[in-house]
Amino acid sequence: MSVTAPVQPTRPRQLLCCGDATNFATASNTPYFLLQAGLKRGLFEGGLALQPEQLHWQRRFWNLRQLLLSGKPGGFQYSESFTQALLAQAQLPADQPLELLSHFPLLPSHPWPSAWRVAFYIDATTRQVLEDYGAGERIADAHQRKLLKRECSAYQLASKVVCMAQWAADSVITDYGIDPAKVHVVPGGANLDEAQLAQLLPAALPHPPSAAQPLRLGFLGKEWQRKGGLFLLELAEALQQRGIPAVIRAIGPNPARLPPHPALQPLSFINKQTDTARFVAELRSWHFGTLFSEAEASPRSNLECLRLGVPLISHNVGGIASTLPDAGSGQLFPAHPSAAEVADWITARLNPYEGYIAWRDALALRWREFTWDAAVEQLAAILQSP
Structure with missing residues (x-):
């Protein structure tokens, strides 16, 4: 069996998700298994250990404000205040070269520092989560329009948008108008040790x-x-x-x-x-x-x-x-x-x-x-x- 040489990133590459990428329990284990395989092959230098639970008070205040303004209290995890506060936990240097592969469409918040190179690896677009999964029922229409616009801008600036299914790739191309040349499909692997x-x-x-x-x-x-x-x-x-x-x-x-x-x-x-x-x-x-x-x-x-x-x-x-x-x-x-x-x-x-x-x-x-x-x-x- 042939042995593939390890990948040598041109700059440090970190795996980013809406949580602790090093924790087995995060996001149905997917970031963990992706990170472990990527570390073994040299694709990643590491994974960011973000703690969204530390923002519970911000979530309560934000949800209350949304309820009073729109009658719908949901959507904090998609807001700029959430994504900015969450990524700030990592204290990433804004003036140094850095590669991020993000498993969450709205992280990092757009625009990000020019020294960073960001790619996405997603299972679904936010539009699909809002519409197909029904998550939009608790989120104000104005907030939905705003977050979808931010997501579109992030995909436009990203180096690559990799999707776990053709279904998501079709949404990136059709719903967000992203150039098909930088949209790819990699289904991923089984979350087993x-x-x-x-x-x-x-x-x-x-x-x-x-x-x-x-x-x-x-x-x-x-x-x-x-x-x-x-x-x-x-x-x-x-x-x-x-x-x-x-x-x-x-x-x-x-x-x-x-x-x-x-x-x-x-x-x-x-x-x-x-x-x-x-x-x-x-x-x-x-x-x-x-x-x-x-x-x-x-x-x-x-x-x-x-x-x-x-x-x-x-x-x-x-x-x-x-x-x-x-x-x-x-x-x-x-x-x-x-x-x-x-x-x-x-x-x-x-x-x-x-x-x-x-x-x-x-x-x-x-x-x-x-x-x-x-x-x-x-x-x-x-x-x-x-």
Whole structure:
């Protein structure tokens, strides 16, 4: 295997996010895993450890003022006062050369010092967060217009805008008018500790579905309704009608908030960092990972399944398509398919079961494609290009 020489930044490069990039718990672990892979390859000198929780009093006063002025109290995290105060914690020198790769569209605040070179690596534009995720409902229209204008100016000044999904890249180009030549797509990698994975023994593949060992459909994430949990219950019923017993194995949601259903098996939260073996064994026991979200940017859950050799069934909403590279990784349905359509596809895909196992074996051999090491290779090439 060839060894790639480490990247040598022309100036110190730091990873920036809306929080502590060195902390595993920040932003669903993505900055942490990106930083660790980038440090190993020499893409980063370090990551900024910002503490937005220290601005809680400013948040309260700002929200109260917005409530009195507009009747809508939200949006502090997008305001100039927030982004300026947050980045000031790092005490970055304004007069010295510095490279920043930002995982938050409004950090650093535009305009930034001329000595800095800034690129973005985002999972969604703010417009998409406001509209597709519904975050704009609590934010005054005037504030939305102002922050979107700031975001557009930041993209115009940035050296590169890298997106985790084509969905986000299309927004950068179409909604913000940014030159497509400096917009790129790198889906990223699975948020899993490769060192810990290397120590685990190979897992047995799931058995053919039966009454004793039903088909396992995996759900991974806290937001049961937004991520399509109710659709999975319909899918389990449709599979049962076709003679395939099926259960939904749900990691993440609070069991007390889930609907009662004989096919639903809540597993609560599994800490993939401290209980890696259990987390990995559970995912590898699934016949399919699933994601039928109402809105989705760039789901790490899909990449975690693929990294572990588990094929996916999802539909084409938001950035999901960019996490399923081809038919070898699973099936991408048109948005909002019927449960019957998906159940028919599963029934056909499992027959013969030997074909399904061969498919799984081929996918497992591709594990490197879905790592942060592979993603950092792509990022390095983009950031170093003219």
